[in-house]
Amino acid sequence: MPLRYLIWDEAGKIVKEGDDRSTLATFPSQNNHFLWLDIENHDKEEIEWLGKVFNFHYLALEDCITLNQRSKLEEYDGYMFFVLHLSSLDSEGRIETEELHIFLGSQFIVSAHNKPMEIVDSCIARCKGEPHTLEKGCDFIFYMLSDTLVDRYFPLLDKIEDELDDLEDKVISNPTREFLSKIFLLRQDLIALRKIVGPLREVFSLIYRRDYGLIKEKTFLYIRDVHDHLIRIHDMIDTYRDMMGNMLDVYLSTVSNNLNQVMKRLTLIATIFMPLGFVVGFFGMNFERIPFDSNILLLLALFTCLLLPSGMIFWFYRHKWF
Structure with a gap:
């Protein structure tokens, strides 16, 4: 010992x-x-x-x-x-x-x-x-x-704040699964800190509210400063927890929005090819013999296959769907 x-x-x-x-x-x-x-x-x-x-x-x-x-x-x-x-x-x-x-x-x-x-x-x-x-x-x-x-708690909270700032920059630009894992790790750290700081603040709140004869009045002024620091630390932890909750909401919204964008593009592609399928199906189902020897009909079919998707793409672009 x-x-x-x-x-x-x-x-x-x-x-x-x-x-x-x-x-x-x-x-x-x-x-x-x-x-x-x-x-x-x-x-x-x-x-x-x-x-x-x-x-x-x-x-x-x-x-x-x-x-x-x-x-x-x-x-x-x-x-x-x-x-x-x-x-x-x-x-x-x-x-x-x-x-x-x-x-x-x-x-x-x-x-x-x-x-x-x-x-x-x-x-x-x-x-x-x-x-x-x-x-x-x-x-x-x-x-x-x-x-x-x-x-000693302030450097820990400064480190957590730096990591939150870094994650905040990435939450919209590059929301990956790694981001989600970091958020949950930070959340666990903040929960652990809150469980520690909460009772610690209660200890100094007791000293602050009661008159203990072993702590002189001159020293009490210094103890009050420690109590103020603990209140500040507790508030910082709550603030960071709220920030993480907001970032998690933004992350989920961003992922959902990206998924919607993918579905939107797939829908546009399917919509563009839908009339082509109709034209090709019409020619394939309603003629005993495809009239490749007729230049007019062939050009009309090809022109239709080009005009319909081009017109739809232009219309989508004008309405800012791309």
């Missing part, structure tokens, strides 16, 4: 950092210090150890062990427990989700995740490089983590 921690004082000065358990066992008694503990690739034994050190409720610990939880906020005696979700693209360009579990107390914050998370690394690096962020307290670190997590 990769484990790392930062311990700092009220001035934001880091007094200790490391990866040993022995220091953590005595931390709760250090009333004038603050702690950020990050645990990666945790298993049941390590989560149980975490519960013993910090006296976490077993229901919260159970949620850490059992993945695929819904984003949520739970308030316990002296701390809050969060389940947050980060979305990213896998090697095939499809959306995958990672869970981040956070315990937030007045003097500690514990983050637990099953895979390496770049957002955690960047926040730890920021705390080390900007000590004044630690001075603002554990609730501000929670804001940093959540803000970085939420901001």
Whole structure:
């Protein structure tokens, strides 16, 4: 279990950092210090150890062990427990989700995740490089983590928007089956994002509407900004879903129109050859002997075979049926 921690004082000065358990066992008694503990690739034994050190409720610990939880906020005696979700693209360009579990107390914050998370690394690096962020307290670190997590959704939505713009250009000019498959893949991605962002927005809506003592008023202003970003992301997802629905309607209309054009051309061809069939059938059925030796009749038949389709083609052209 990769484990790392930062311990700092009220001035934001880091007094200790490391990866040993022995220091953590005595931390709760250090009333004038603050702690950020990050645990990666945790298993049941390590989560149980975490519960013993910090006296976490077993229901919260159970949620850490059992993945695929819904984003949520739970308030316990002296701390809050969060389940947050980060979305990213896998090697095939499809959306995958990672869970981040956070315990937030007045003097500690514990983050637990099953895979390496770049957002955690960047926040730890920021705390080390900007000590004044630690001075603002554990609730501000929670804001940093959540803000970085939420901001990772914007590149995903920008990518989806670019693909929608590309498909929008092709929907009329070249509506192929490949277009239809891409639309359904994007639709699946947006549905997956909506299922993730919806509960995530509810979490920050709860923080926005209620007064939690562990989140100070100064930090609340920053949390409100995260809430605004989630509302914007949710609206963007709904907008893109509407765009896909409209493009699908345009695609089906274009395909139907192309089919109608094909049927129209076939009908025109059949209409042009219909009088020719009549003339040829008339000569073939009403004469015992085809009068090829009569130049006048032969020329009349040939002239009729040329004049009728030519006249019909001209008439169709004048009425813009071609």
